[in-house]
Structure formats: C-alpha cells, structure tokens
Amino acid sequence: xxxxxxxxxxxxxxxxxxxxxxxxxxxxxxxxxxxxxxxxxxxxxxxxxxxxxxxxxxxxxxxxxxxxxxxxxxxxxxxxxxxxxxxxxxxxxxxxxxxxxxxxxxxxxxxxxxxxxxxxxxxxxxxxxxxxxxxxxxxxxxxxxxxxxxxxxxxxxxxxxxxxxxxxxxxxxxxxxxxxxxxxxxxxxxxxxxxxxxxxxxxxxxxxxxxxxxxxxxxxxxxxxxxxxxxxxxxxxxxxxxxxxxxxxxxxxxxxxxxxxxxxxxxxxxxxxxxxxxxxxxxxxxxxxxxxxxxxxxxxxxxxxxxxxxxxxxxxxxxxxxxxxxxxxxxxxxxxxxxxxxxxxxxxxxxxxxxxxxxxxxxxxxxxxxxxxxxxxxxxxxxxxxxxxxxxxxxxxxxxxxxxxxxxxxxxxxxxxxxxxxxxxxxxxxxxxxxxxxxxxxxxxxxxxxx
Amino acid sequence: xxxxxxxxxxxxxxxxxxxxxxxxxxxxxxxxxxxxxxxxxxxxxxxxxxxxxxxxxxxxxxxxxxxxxxxxxxxxxxxxxxxxxxxxxxxxxxxxxxxxxxxxxxxxxxxxxxxxxxxxxxxxxxxxxxxxxxxxxxxxxxxxxxxxxxxxxxxxxxxxxxxxxxx
Numbered sequence: 363x364x365x366x367x368x369x370x371x372x373x374x375x376x377x378x379x380x381x382x383x384x385x386x387x388x389x390x391x392x393x394x395x396x397x398x399x400x401x402x403x404x405x406x407x408x409x410x411x412x413x414x415x416x417x418x419x420x421x422x423x424x425x426x427x428x429x430x431x432x433x434x435x436x437x438x439x440x441x442x443x444x445x446x447x448x449x450x451x452x453x454x455x456x457x458x459x460x461x462x463x464x465x466x467x468x469x470x471x472x473x474x475x476x477x478x479x480x481x482x483x484x485x486x487x488x489x490x491x492x493x494x495x496x497x498x499x500x501x502x503x504x505x506x507x508x509x510x511x512x513x514x515x516x517x518x519x520x521x522x523x524x525x526x527x528x529x530x531x532x533x534x535x536x537x538x539x540x541x542x543x544x545x546x547x548x549x550x551x552x553x554x555x556x557x558x559x560x561x562x563x564x565x566x567x568x569x570x571x572x573x574x575x576x577x578x579x580x581x582x583x584x585x586x587x588x589x590x591x592x593x594x595x596x597x598x599x600x601x602x603x604x605x606x607x608x609x610x611x612x613x614x615x616x617x618x619x620x621x622x623x624x625x626x627x628x629x630x631x632x633x634x635x636x637x638x639x640x641x642x643x644x645x646x647x648x649x650x651x652x653x654x655x656x657x658x659x660x661x662x663x664x665x666x667x668x669x670x671x672x673x674x675x676x677x678x679x680x681x682x683x684x685x686x687x688x689x690x691x692x693x694x695x696x697x698x699x700x701x702x703x704x705x706x707x708x709x710x711x712x713x714x715x716x717x718x719x720x721x722x723x724x725x726x727x728x729x730x731x732x733x734x735x736x737x738x739x740x741x742x743x744x745x746x747x748x749x750x751x752x753x754x755x756x757x758x759x760x761x762x763x764x765x766x767x768x769x770x771x772x773x774x775x776x777x778x779x780x781x782x783x784x785x786x787x788x789x790x791x792x793x794x795x796x797x798x799x800x801x802x803x804x805x806x807x808x809x810x811x812x813x
Numbered sequence: 814x815x816x817x818x819x820x821x822x823x824x825x826x827x828x829x830x831x832x833x834x835x836x837x838x839x840x841x842x843x844x845x846x847x848x849x850x851x852x853x854x855x856x857x858x859x860x861x862x863x864x865x866x867x868x869x870x871x872x873x874x875x876x877x878x879x880x881x882x883x884x885x886x887x888x889x890x891x892x893x894x895x896x897x898x899x900x901x902x903x904x905x906x907x908x909x910x911x912x913x914x915x916x917x918x919x920x921x922x923x924x925x926x927x928x929x930x931x932x933x934x935x936x937x938x939x940x941x942x943x944x945x946x947x948x949x950x951x952x953x954x955x956x957x958x959x960x961x962x963x964x965x966x967x968x969x970x971x972x973x974x975x976x977x978x979x980x
Contacts, residue, residue: 368849369948445911496886503888504899509909509910511912512909512910513909516914516916516917519917519920520917527924538945539946553934556847556939556945557848557850559861560861561933562858563862565865566930567867568924571870571920572920572923575920575923597912648968750887786849789850790850
C-alpha cells in the first residue's frame with residue numbers, strides 16, 4: 363500500500379469540490395426534505411403546545427434529552443480522538459482527523475439544539491444564557507445547567523477552531539486551483555495563507571496547544587452532561603461513577619459514528635487510496651477496547667446498586683433487568699457488548715464491513731443506553747404514587763429522525779465544499795520531522811513506525 | 814513590494830538555495846521559503862520557528878481563570894441565592910466555570926497569536942506563487958538591496974534549469 367503522489371492527492375481530494383453530480387443534488391433534496399419535515403414538526407409542536415409530546419409528570423425528560431446526551435456523546439468522536447492521535451503523532455491519523463473533527467462540530471450543534479427544542483417557549487432560549495438580566499434573574503453557578511452552558515460553548519468554540527485552523531492551507535490549495543467567484547470565496551477563507559516556514563510553525567504550534575487544551579475540555583463536557591443527572595437525588599442517577607461512565611460511553615459512540623462516516627465517505631467519494639482497511643482495523647481495535655470498558659462500567663454500576671439493595675434503586679434496577687424496559691436493556695447489552703466483542707475480537711471479522719456492522723449496533727445501543735438512563739429512573743422515583751410511564755409521540759419521533767438527516771445533510775455539504783481529507787497533512791506525512799523518530803526508524807506511508 | 818525568487822522541484826534543491834543565500838550574507842529573517850506542506854526534515858524549515866505562543870496561551874488561560882473567578886464571585890455576592898443549603902460563594906461548583914473559561918482563554922489566545930504572528934488576514938501584497946500548491950518550493954528574498962542582487966541571483970541559480978523570477 364503506497365500513498366499516491368502529491369499531484370494525484372490534490373486532484374483526487376479536490377474532485378468532489380470542483381465537480382458535482384446529479385446524485386449530490388438528489389441526496390441534498392432528499393435529506394433537506396426530511397430536515398424541513400422536522401422543522402415543520404417543531405413549529406407544529408410550538409403552535410399546539412408541549413402536550414403534543416409524550417412528556418408529562420413525572421417523566422419530564424424523555425426523547426429530547428436522550429437525543430441531547432446521544433449527540434453530545436457522538437461529538438466526542440472527532441476532536442478528542444483527533445487531538446489524542448495528534449499528540450501521540452500517530453501517522454495513520456492523517457486521513458482520519460478531519461472526517462472526525464467535522465462530526466464533533468455538527469453533532470455538538472445538533473445536540474445543543476435539543477435543550478431548546480425541549481423548551482415550551484423556545485424563542486426565549488436566551489434565558490438559558492447565564493447573564494445578569496433586567497428580569498433580575500441572575501445566573502446560578504451552582505446549577506448543572508449553567509455548567510452545561512459554559513462547557514458546551516467552550517467545547518464548541520474550541521472544536522470549531524480546531525477544525526478550521528488546519529483547513530486554512532487547504533483553502534489556499536482550492537483558491538489556487540479555482541477561478542471566478544469560487545476563487546474569491548476560498549481566497550477569503552484562506553486568510554492570505556502562503557505556506558511560509560513561519561506560518562507552518564505557528565499553525566503546528568497552535569494545533570499542539572489546542573490539542574492539549576481540547577482533551578480535558580472534551581472530558582469535562584460529558585462529565586458535566588452526566589452531572590445533569592448525578593447531581594439529582596433520583597434513583598440510579600446519584601452515582602459517582604456517572605462522570606467516567608458517560609465519558610467512556612461518549613467516546614464509544616463517537617468512534618462508532620466515525621467508522622460509519624469514514625466507510626460512507628470511502629464508498630461514495632472513492633477514497634479507497636486514502637482510507638485503507640488498516641484505518642478501520644485500528645479504529646475497530648479502539649472500538650473493541652471501548653466496548654470492554656463500557657461493559658466494565660455497566661457491571662460496576664449494576665453490581666453496586668444490586669449489592670446496596672436500596673429499595674428505590676432496586677425498583678429501577680428490576681424494571682430494566684426483567685420488567686417493561688428489559689427488551690431494550692438486553693438489546694443494548696447485545697449490540698454494545700456481545701456483538702462488538704465477537705466481531706472486533708476476531709481478526710478475521712475485523713474488516714471494513716465488520717467494523718461498520720459493529721458500529722451501527724453501537725450507535726443504536728448507545729442511544730438506548732441514554733434512553734434507559736433517562737426514562738426508567740424518572741418513572742420510578744421514591745414514592746410509588748408518583749410513578750409514571752412514557753410513550754413517545756409522533757412529533758418526538760419525527761424530530762428525532764430529522765436530526766439524523768440533518769447530521770447527514772451537514773456532513774454531505776461539508777464534504778462538497780471542503781476537502782474531507784486534509785491535503786497538506788497527507789502530504790506532510792512524507793516529510794516527518796527527524797526529531798520524532800529514533801535513529802534507524804522509518805515511517806511507513808500510513809504512518810506506522812517500524813524500528 | 815519587490816522580490817527575487819525561484820521555484821525548486823524538491824526540498825534538497827530548496828535547501829541548496831537557502832544555503833547559498835546564507836553564504837551570500839542574507840540572514841534567515843530575510844529569506845522566504847514557501848511550500849505546500851511543512852518539510853521538517855530540511856534545515857530551512859527551522860526559519861522563523863521561535864515563538865512565544867505557549868507562554869501567551871498560558872497567559873490567556875490565566876486571564877480566563879481570573880475572569881471566571883471574578884464573574885462567579887461578583888455574581889454570587891451581588892445576588893445571593895440560597896440553593897440547597899450551599900454556601901453563597903460555592904467554590905466546588907465554581908471550579909467548573911473557572912476550568913472551562915481557563916481553557917477557553919488559552920485556546921482563544923493561541924488562535925489570536927497564530928493570526929497575528931503568522932500574518933493571516935493581512936491585505937498587503939506578499940511574495941507568493943501559485944505553483945507552490947503544485948508541489949514546487951519557493952525560495953526568495955523580499956525587498957532585496959539593489960547592490961546585493963548579483964550575489965542573490967548567483968545563490969538562487971543553483972542549476973541552469975532554475976529560472977529566476979522577480980516581482
């Protein structure tokens with residue numbers, strides 16, 4: 363396996379930007395219509411009132427908050443994985459990082475939308491912003507919702523910049539290979555990039571600093587999302603394990619999302635010369651590790667509750683293990699643990715198809731996990747008279763489906779207008795710094811160091 | 814702006830040109846090397862590598878930390894709300910806000926330093942040739958002194974096939 367030469371890399375990766383097929387328009391129209399349907403449904407919900415949803419006393423958080431946690435989790439695919447791989451200078455990251463970072467940006471935007479969709483009067487969403495206002499409502503920094511605001515916005519800002527900075531040299535490449543209006547637009551986006559040695563140094567230093575900074579921020583974001591639950595004295599929520607449990611689950615679902623996105627891009631943009639089976643095998647190994655870690659956390663959580671034998675906790679425990687939520691629970695265990703361990707644990711099955719099958723299962727399983735955290739606990743609080751049930755209504759289902767279409771649409775548009783694989787980083791892989799490698803080492807074209 | 818430069822097919826040729834310019838008495842600050850990707854295995858890639866960005870990022874982090882501390886403290890004391898029996902100024906939850914804004918400060922400081930020190934977004938004309946994106950490496954001198962032009966031409970002309978360009 364050898365990387366194509368520099369000219370071929372540029373031609374291949376600019377091809378989707380400079381050429382548009384009718385299939386692109388068809389896909390955008392299809393996805394756009396689903397997104398429009400979701401927006402119309404949301405407007406319908408606003409006009410008719412929140413009673414159109416299945417959300418009611420005592421289950422005030424359901425599909426929307428499940429989606430919120432799910433998408434924030436998916437967002438951990440990109441920036442966190444990219445930052446870790448950059449810091450350890452894993453050469454095989456080069457074709458992967460941008461595909462991953464884009465997921466973060468869009469998943470965060472979609473995730474952050476759900477608390478607003480969940481508002482009865484979403485046009486007053488700015489009341490969520492913690493600023494001293496004329497309404498004399500001052501921010502309460504002891505509320506996990508205020509922590510969410512700071513954490514998600516810091517992560518979103520950092521992730522967008524982390525995505526944008528390495529795109530600048532690629533915008534310059536597009537600028538130099540295009541004409542007319544396109545040249546003007548990419549010229550503005552390239553910010554006058556020339557590629558002097560000084561600019562390369564500054565860019566790489568900035569990326570290193572951001573990689574160092576973004577990792578703890580990414581961990582903090584999902585820890586804080588877990589605090590939305592664990593700070594409340596609700597059965598099976600008030601647990602010290604929730605922070606790391608949520609972070610592990612987020613990385614788990616994030617890697618799964620990344621594998622699906624990469625396989626789709628490889629297939630439809632013909633990136634076989636850049637996204638090798640090795641990339642999927644490496645990500646598959648990461649997914650396997652996270653699957654085992656996820657299983658470990660679930661076992662810890664369940665065992666501690668079962669051993670404590672507290673009545674309120676046990677009510678939630680049994681309703682998920684053997685009660686009405688048990689089909690969802692055991693489906694979750696099967697697709698999050700059993701199937702990935704079998705597929706990814708056996709080398710022969712760790713193919714691109716195998717990784718995609720395991721990843722699809724993990725995405726479904728992690729959505730179920732969030733649903734099973736939110737709904738059974740709220741439906742089985744301490745006093746049985748306040749128990750309740752929840753059935754999702756069409757508006758919630760339609761809005762949920764439309765966000766998946768929105769994610770695909772945004773990703774498609776991004777891949778159309780920006781090189782989805784970083785051109786300069788791919789080329790830079792052929793010019794590694796001698797300081798990074800011990801004497802006698804050479805770098806494989808994919809970036810693996812062979813001593 | 815006026816400039817004298819040449820395009821080289823690979824890093825080795827560019828390195829020879831840079832070495833020639835150095836021998837001709839041109840300092841690293843006056844040599845411009847432009848490539849389509851960082852080429853760290855060549856000595857010329859170290860031109861202009863000195864930066865205080867890490868320190869500035871730390872400073873940005875400190876500013877973010879101080880801002881968050883002030884914001885939380887002033888807000889809590891200006892409008893005291895009794896929440897769950899917690900102290901009015903609760904440092905445990907405040908630490909979360911302080912952490913996030915510290916990191917945000919460091920990130921923003923890095924990006925601003927990058928934009929300023931790398932000269933991004935400036936409108937003034939600069940030495941550049943679009944052939945760079947096709948894999949060529951530009952080595953040149955911006956605003957050279959007229960007296961030094963013969964020496965510079967000699968240094969850049971490492972091979973008869975290399976054609977010199979001027980702006």
